[in-house]
Amino acid sequence: MTTSTSTPDPAASVTQAASITPAGTLAAVSPRTAPAVAMLRLLGGFQLSQALYVVARAGVCDRLADGPRPVAELAGATGLRPELLRRLVRTLAGEDVFAYDAGRDTVALGRLGHTLCGEGEDSLRDVALMWMDTHYRPFARLWSTVHDGVPAADREYGEPFFDWLAREPERVSGFSAAMASLMRTVRRDALDGVDLSGVRRLVDIGGADGTALASLARRYPDLRGTVFDLPHVVAEAPALLAREGVADRVDTEGGDFFAAVPAGADAYLACFILHDWSDERCGRILDAVRAASAPGARLFLVETVFGEGAAPEVAALLDLTMMAMLDGRERTRADWAALLGDNGFRLDGITQTTSPMCVIAATRR
Numbered sequence: 139m140t141t142s143t144s145t146p147d148p149a150a151s152v153t154q155a156a157s158i159t160p161a162g163t164l165a166a167v168s169p170r171t172a173p174a175v176a177m178l179r180l181l182g183g184f185q186l187s188q189a190l191y192v193v194a195r196a197g198v199c200d201r202l203a204d205g206p207r208p209v210a211e212l213a214g215a216t217g218l219r220p221e222l223l224r225r226l227v228r229t230l231a232g233e234d235v236f237a238y239d240a241g242r243d244t245v246a247l248g249r250l251g252h253t254l255c256g257e258g259e260d261s262l263r264d265v266a267l268m269w270m271d272t273h274y275r276p277f278a279r280l281w282s283t284v285h286d287g288v289p290a291a292d293r294e295y296g297e298p299f300f301d302w303l304a305r306e307p308e309r310v311s312g313f314s315a316a317m318a319s320l321m322r323t324v325r326r327d328a329l330d331g332v333d334l335s336g337v338r339r340l341v342d343i344g345g346a347d348g349t350a351l352a353s354l355a356r357r358y359p360d361l362r363g364t365v366f367d368l369p370h371v372v373a374e375a376p377a378l379l380a381r382e383g384v385a386d387r388v389d390t391e392g393g394d395f396f397a398a399v400p401a402g403a404d405a406y407l408a409c410f411i412l413h414d415w416s417d418e419r420c421g422r423i424l425d426a427v428r429a430a431s432a433p434g435a436r437l438f439l440v441e442t443v444f445g446e447g448a449a450p451e452v453a454a455l456l457d458l459t460m461m462a463m464l465d466g467r468e469r470t471r472a473d474w475a476a477l478l479g480d481n482g483f484r485l486d487g488i489t490q491t492t493s494p495m496c497v498i499a500a501t502r503r
């Protein structure tokens with residue numbers, strides 16, 4: 139569901155939007171928490187991340203889906219040492235992941251616990267696994283990045299992130315699964331803001347395993363489309379499209395969006411793509427869309443707009459991700475207007491959704 143409508147004159151709100159400071163905090167500290175204690179919580183974020191990863195990877199939450207269990211039994215089922223699992227549970231109970239009953243020595247899911255289950259519409263288990271597997275170590279090199287601008291992941295892995303990722307099929311699947319779970323959870327309502335009335339053929343640029351295009355094809359029964367991504371990534375899409383019952387209308391194509399994208403569609407979607415890249419590299423992707431399309435073709439970007447939309451702390455967090463992992467960034471309304479305008483697109487409007495994402499609609503000049 140969308141919460142506000144397109145901006146009639148995108149340029150008019152540029153100055154105002156650019157001056158908004160995102161106010162999100164990453165930890166739930168109350169104003170009464172002593173500053174040093176609040177800071178210690180923030181500084182300890184890396185420990186909590188790893189504790190959550192252990193719990194997710196061991197499938198602890200899945201085994202609590204049917205109700206509380208004794209710690210010893212849970213330890214036996216997950217292969218973790220009971221005395222150490224108990225300590226993890228106690229710490230994470232303070233974060234609302236678990237509820238721990240010390241008298242009975244039993245553990246139950248807390249308010250957030252179900253989000254680390256493997257199944258379910260709120261599952262972020264694949265994000266927990268992917269972030270700690272691929273993003274955690276590069277972040278230890280953020281110091282160098284802020285001095286020389288080289289993404290920490292390039293330094294950690296000796297090559298750009300997507301090149302490194304391509305090397306192992308399991309990692310590729312893990313990354314696409316994490317993106318798909320973000321689409322089903324934190325970005326769930328973002329696609330509601332993509333109005334495809336009158337669109338006949340949509341190309342999803344960087345469409346990964348096809349989750350987004352399958353969802354749109356189900357909403358628009360006459361829509362045809364192509365999921366476009368790197369060949370080894372898009373190889374997973376046909377199975378998903380078949381499962382979702384849209385394989386007769388949605389095909390797949392592998393390629394490099396810096397070189398060319400499928401031609402002849404009347405609309406293009408880039409969901410969570412341009413934020414990965416610098417203005418210069420976004421210009422190359424937009425050039426490819428221009429070369430593939432006719433004047434009047436529609437472009438829909440699903441992205442955060444810095445300082446706007448629901449949950450601004452998500453944009454702030456993603457901005458750090460872009461800094462460490464790639465050469466992109468989250469952008470303000472003014473940044474989006476300039477990027478599109480400089481590359482031959484007219485910004486038609488920005489639709490806020492109930493998710494942290496906005497839909498930025500543009501038309502090829």
Ligand SMILES: C[S@@+](CC[C@H](N)C(=O)[O-])C[C@H]1O[C@@H](n2cnc3c(N)ncnc32)[C@H](O)[C@@H]1O
Nearest residue numbers: 300317344345346367368371393394395409410
């Ligand atoms: C952040 S993910 C977004 C995936 C999906 N659109 C979503 O919203 O979940 C970025 C995607 O861009 C793809 N990608 C990266 N470099 C690419 C390139 N040069 N050509 C085509 N796709 C690329 C990745 O494989 C990945 O699927």
